[in-house]
Amino acid sequence: MRSAADLAQLREAIAAVDRELVALLARRRALARAIGRAKASAGLPVLDPAREVEVVRRAAAWARELGADEEWVRALFWQIVAGCRRAQREGEACAPPSGASA
Amino acid sequence: MIVVLRADAGPAELDAVRAWVEARGLRTHVSRGERRTIVGCIGEDGRLDASALRALPGVEEVIPVLRPYTLAAKAFAAAPTTVPLAEGAAVGGPEVVVIAGPCAVEGRAMLLETADAVRAAGAVALRGGAFKPRTSPYAFPGLGREALALLAEARARTGLPIVTEVLDPRHAEEVAAVADVLQIGTRNMQNYALLAEVGRLGRPVLLKRGMAATLREFLLAAEYVLAHGNPEVILCERGIRTFETATRNTFDVAAIPVLKSETHLPVIVDPSHAAGRAEWVAPLAFAAVAAGADGLLVEVHPRPEEARSDGDQSLRPEAFATLMRRLEGFAAAAGRGLARPAPHRAEVAA
Numbered sequence: 001m002r003s004a005a006d007l008a009q010l011r012e013a014i015a016a017v018d019r020e021l022v023a024l025l026a027r028r029r030a031l032a033r034a035i036g037r038a039k040a041s042a043g044l045p046v047l048d049p050a051r052e053v054e055v056v057r058r059a060a061a062w063a064r065e066l067g068a069d070e071e072w073v074r075a076l077f078w079q080i081v082a083g084c085r086r087a088q089r090e091g092e093a094c095a096p097p098s099g100a101s102a
Numbered sequence: 103m104i105v106v107l108r109a110d111a112g113p114a115e116l117d118a119v120r121a122w123v124e125a126r127g128l129r130t131h132v133s134r135g136e137r138r139t140i141v142g143c144i145g146e147d148g149r150l151d152a153s154a155l156r157a158l159p160g161v162e163e164v165i166p167v168l169r170p171y172t173l174a175a176k177a178f179a180a181a182p183t184t185v186p187l188a189e190g191a192a193v194g195g196p197e198v199v200v201i202a203g204p205c206a207v208e209g210r211a212m213l214l215e216t217a218d219a220v221r222a223a224g225a226v227a228l229r230g231g232a233f234k235p236r237t238s239p240y241a242f243p244g245l246g247r248e249a250l251a252l253l254a255e256a257r258a259r260t261g262l263p264i265v266t267e268v269l270d271p272r273h274a275e276e277v278a279a280v281a282d283v284l285q286i287g288t289r290n291m292q293n294y295a296l297l298a299e300v301g302r303l304g305r306p307v308l309l310k311r312g313m314a315a316t317l318r319e320f321l322l323a324a325e326y327v328l329a330h331g332n333p334e335v336i337l338c339e340r341g342i343r344t345f346e347t348a349t350r351n352t353f354d355v356a357a358i359p360v361l362k363s364e365t366h367l368p369v370i371v372d373p374s375h376a377a378g379r380a381e382w383v384a385p386l387a388f389a390a391v392a393a394g395a396d397g398l399l400v401e402v403h404p405r406p407e408e409a410r411s412d413g414d415q416s417l418r419p420e421a422f423a424t425l426m427r428r429l430e431g432f433a434a435a436a437g438r439g440l441a442r443p444a445p446h447r448a449e450v451a452a
Contacts, residue, residue, distance in 0.1 A: 043445070045188060045263065045282075049305075050254070053279040075302055079331055082304025089186060 028080065029087045036088030046088045052081050103150050104177050105141040106163040115160025116141070122158060126150060131173060135180025138162070142178040144329075169364075171321045173328035174335075179366035185306045185334045187282065188263050189444035191226040193336050194368030197441040198433045199397035201265050201370075202422060203229035205412035206242065207249035215404045217256040219419035223426045226441050227282070228253070228262040229399060233269040234411065235289045242410040250280045257282075261446030265308055265399070271299040278303050288313045288340055288375075291323045301330025308399070310338045310372065313351060317360055324367060337361055337369045338399060339390075341376030350378025350415065353386050358393040370397035374415045380406065383417055384425045388432045400425070 039046060056077045063073035105119055119141055120130045128145035143150060152164045169175050184194040191199050202225040207213050217228050232249030234242065245252070253264045263282035268274050269290065277284060283306045290296050291312035300307045307327050311320045324335050339358065341351025353376035361369045373386035387398050403409045403416035417425065426440070433440050 045261070045444070046186070047263070047282050049264075049281055050279050052305075053275060056275075078303050082332070085304075 025080070029084055032084035032087040033090060036090070039088065047085060052085070055081055103143040103147045103152065103155070104165040104167060105143065105155060105161055106165065107139040107141065107160050108162040109137055111139065111160030111162075115158075119155075119158055119161065122155065123150065131178065133178060133180040138180055140178065140180050142172055144172055169321075170318065171325040171365075174321045174324045174365050174367060176364055176366050182366045183333065183335075183368060185283075185336050185368055187227050187306075188261075191441040191444065193370060194396050195441075197439045198391055198395070198429070198436075199227070199370075199441045200225045200400060200426065200429070201227040201229050201397065202400040202402045203265075204231075204403050204409070205374075205401050205416060206231040206234050206244050206410060207252050208245070208410050210252050210255070212404055213249075213252050213256050214259060216402055216419070217260045217262060219404065220402055220422060221260045221262055221443050223419065223423040224440060224442055225262070225400075225422075225426075226443050227265050228256055228260065229265045229285075229401075230256070231411075232266050232277070232280075233273060234267070235269055235287055236411070247276070250276065254280045261444060268296065268300060271296050274299045274303060278305050282306065283308050283336070286310060286323075291315055291320065294326055297323060297326035298330050301327040301332040304332050304334075306334040306336065307332060308336045308338055308370075310340050311342070311357070313341070314343045317357060317364070321361075321365055324365070335367050336397075337365070337367050338372055339369065339376075339395075340372035340399075349376065349382065351376050353377070353389070355389055355393050358390065358395050362394055368396040369394075370399055371395045372399040374399070374401035374412070374417075378415050380415055380417050380421065383415065384421075384428065387425060387429060391429060391432045391438075392436055394436060398429075 036046060056074055059077040060070050060074050063070045107116060116139060123130050123143050126149045128143045131142040131144055133140045156164045165177060167175060172178055182194055184192040186192045187199060193199050202220040204216050207230045213230060230253055231244050233246055234244035236243055253266060257264050264280060265283040265285055266277060266281045267285040267287050268277045284300045285308040286296060286300060288310045291310060309324055324337060327335050339354055341353045344352040346352050358369055371390035373383045373390060377383045377386050390398060401412055401416045402419060402422045404419060406413040406416040406418060409416055430440050
């Protein structure tokens with residue numbers, strides 16, 4: 001019985017982490033849209049290949065530092081970076097960062 | 103199986119349809135258009151009962167997919183896919199886009215000279231090989247990392263996005279630090295580890311048709327990239343092997359309308375590899391655009407007689423400029439305009 005209670009508790013903790021993750025992803029997307037607007041007004045292209053690689057490598061370094069699986073973090077970050085690049089193109093059509101709308 | 107939702111179906115209906123499909127062990131992929139939402143079911147279709155699915159609230163239509171590819175299938179997308187290249191230029195958009203440059207980056211001066219020339223003539227992106235797959239192990243394999251640095255310089259100087267080939271999954275990240283579009287060459291169309299890797303990186307992919315690949319195999323290769331989470335795939339017809347040897351390859355012009363009816367992905371043509379000879383490049387380019395191609399990939403070299411690869415099929419900058427001028431008429435006849443290079447602010451890019 002004790003282990004069933006533990007499991008339920010752990011699942012609750014996972015749900016709380018997931019909610020935080022989703023909120024962070026929404027925040028990141030909103031920031032990406034703001035970056036898209038800034039790039040547009042500076043006449044810069046949305047895609048910055050060197051910068052994207054830098055962002056993924058920085059996340060990989062943090063993964064090593066924080067004890068997360070590095071390859072897993074890299075794979076996730078390539079997806080995040082690509083998704084946020086696409087969001088940058090929506091920059092003008094969307095509301096300013098609120099964290100809740102994305 | 104594809105589920106089309108009624109225009110008035112809301113998020114609750116969509117969630118219910120996804121939950122119903124996912125409970126049967128399949129994954130769902132949603133494509134939203136202006137007038138309808140499409141839920142694609144990925145996995146073993148046999149597990150789904152179409153009539154039960156049809157009875158769910160909000161469902162307008164359930165269509166079986168009779169193709170081995172699903173994410174690449176035209177019915178899977180509510181609208182054609184466009185792949186943004188630069189400001190105002192998207193492959194698959196209303197305008198025809200032209201990507202041009204040398205087969206291989208051979209040095210700084212020739213690359214910058216070519217980049218300036220193709221931009222002046224109206225190309226919206228620069229191609230140039232850094233890592234080259236060669237039939238002979240003794241042929242020029244490209245300058246590798248040195249070429250990547252030169253491509254980055256050309257990008258900063260001209261503002262043109264870079265299209266360059268990835269040969270090896272181990273180099274993919276290095277190439278991605280420079281390239282706006284990762285090219286998969288004809289010889290690697292069925293290199294599934296490489297397709298998975300460029301799928302994972304999420305960068306636009308230009309996938310060349312294998313020289314002996316059927317259109318079905320070509321679309322299945324695209325499916326690999328899509329299935330790894332990357333929706334931005336450009337298909338490139340570049341000629342196939344036939345009994346004819348007068349041209350380097352045989353330009354399969356029918357591939358354009360067939361692909362357009364099979365898939366939502368944009369289709370471009372490389373007339374240089376199809377022709378194999380510079381004087382035949384322009385007519386094939388015109389035919390491609392007349393047949394509905396979304397763009398072209400053209401080899402240009404300032405001095406083709408000195409080229410270390412593909413000199414016979416490379417256009418001189420003047421010939422490329424002539425091609426671009428004449429292309430406008432063919433694009434107009436096909437109901438399209440030609441995309442122009444985005445204005446470049448050297449001061450901010452430097």
